[in-house]
Amino acid sequence: MSKKVYLDPGHGGHDPGAQGNGLREKDLVLDISLKTQDILRNQYEGVSVRMSRTDDTFIELNERARDAVNWDADLFVSIHLNGAAESANGTETFMHSNSSASATARKNLHDAIFGAMRRIEPRVTDRGLKSANFAVLRGTYRDMLSVLTEALFITNPRDASMLKKSGTIDRIAEAHVEGIAKTLGLKKKSTPSAETVSSSTSFTSMSNSDKYKEMLIAVEDQGFEFEQFQRLLLAVGEQLPRFRDDGYPGAETLSATEAFQTRYNVSSPNGNFFGRPGEKTFETLLKNLPSFNNLLRANRPYPRGEDVRCIQRAVNSTDDGIYGPNTAGGVRDMQRKLNISVDGVFGPQTRKAMFNL
Template identity: 45%
Template sequence: MKLYLDPGHGGQDPGAQGHGLNEKDVTLDIALKLRTILQNDYENVQVKMSRTSDTTKSLSQRTSEANAWGADYYLSIHINSATSSASGYEDYIYIGLSNSLTAKNQGIIHEEVLNVNELKDRGKKKANFHVLRESSMPAVLTENGFITNAHDAALMKQASWRQKVAQGHANGLAKIFHLKRKSQPEPTPPIPSPGTLYKVIATSFKSRENADELVTLLHDKGFEAFVNSTTISGETWYRVQAGAFSDRSNAEERLTQLHKAGFKDSFLIAE
């Protein structure tokens, strides 16, 4: 899918103004967010923007560029203005189209954007706008709220709202062109943090010689064992360790084996 994405106005043309906002800034931010969503989330998507910064570009330059590129769809993003009481979302296709694929696509965009934009529905409309008339591919122009309305403008000032509007447009385009989501890479498994270690102690001695003798006896019985010294209340003790397990059930099984083999003083410690 080749999308020509047209943030309205720009440069010397600020577009509509109100409540400290310029239309050209809001439309550009929504369009840039939309481009990022499409390129990051979907396969086989190409996006060409009429502008990616605050530059001046004529309407004829925009449509000529889209036509020469061979875009599959022309999406023009705008913000409305009127009296302070006017509010809500509406979109437009060329006035000469009815019962067409373009009209069907308009309905999909309309529904998906309204699902997320928290604006009143002003309906699907038609107009003789240049970008709709002169573009040779299906085209829609969306009017995303009224910059002259306090409620709508308050939303426009929120980056999270502009992100949602971009996502609504992306959802509509994904439905129209049956876009396939990119497969997400498998998350890197977290490095396990050190857990509890269950040590099986055959017994402890104050005498190293006695501990060594028990190690020999355990070896004769088929158990791996070694001496591990530790200090308790200022005294050195020699523990004969016969296993260490992260799973307590495995440690308990080894302890049972030791008891059955006659090493009744065996016990577990958790560290």
């Protein structure tokens, strides 16, 4: 019998939730929830997932709880990030004060999330297992297992720095999946053997979850980080509107890969466009990138042209072909994300960190 998981991204719409250090809770928890949903649906058997919101919409707290109850969910997980005084930091996980039945679910989610955060930053604080009378827990705990997670504090500089690191949002989503799967006894879908995935025909017939895994493996085989592959796709003009360079091999990146392969006639021997980015895909990607030589800021204050457009697309800046203040700002944001020297100049260090070039 299929298990039902209800994911509740906190806040939304006119309610931003916690804010600080350039981050808004409502945006990050939506990303976490969508990725959690994607992993559960694509990688696990016998599970249905429903979300209180899938976009930037405000939903009343009692409506979230009522929807989960009416759907007859087995597990309700309200996903949040914390906010308080700047000194407050770390991971904590809640159940309702009267809900002893949810204790195991709370522990499973907490252990997975705190463990993931500790691997990123060993100094992260374990704030422990807690109980509270939160409205969404109050409205659900009698009918299902019910947990509210608080992975990190947006308002704490160190926690916020963790949240800005490439891959942290993915790790938080994966940790939620780990805790949910352990709580409900979910089993992973079987994966094909290496021989099965060697042909384009078998790749075409795979489930999406297996395609995502193979896409990641193929990128790593070419010596690139997955974020770098996504930035290459962005630079040549493919569309990754929601998650951009998040390092997560999901539906957007698969679609962008297939679109690129179709546009440049990168195909398998039997003519099928197959979405698995191998040597020919990377060779074609790199051929369609400019040399970037025109971006040496010493030559002139504002370089122009297609070189600049490629960078602008990759850093989500104005696509006007002029390396002005907005583009330099986008490059600085990217440099902070990559933990390299921040100067707004697209030099060799930035080029290598972004694209492995």
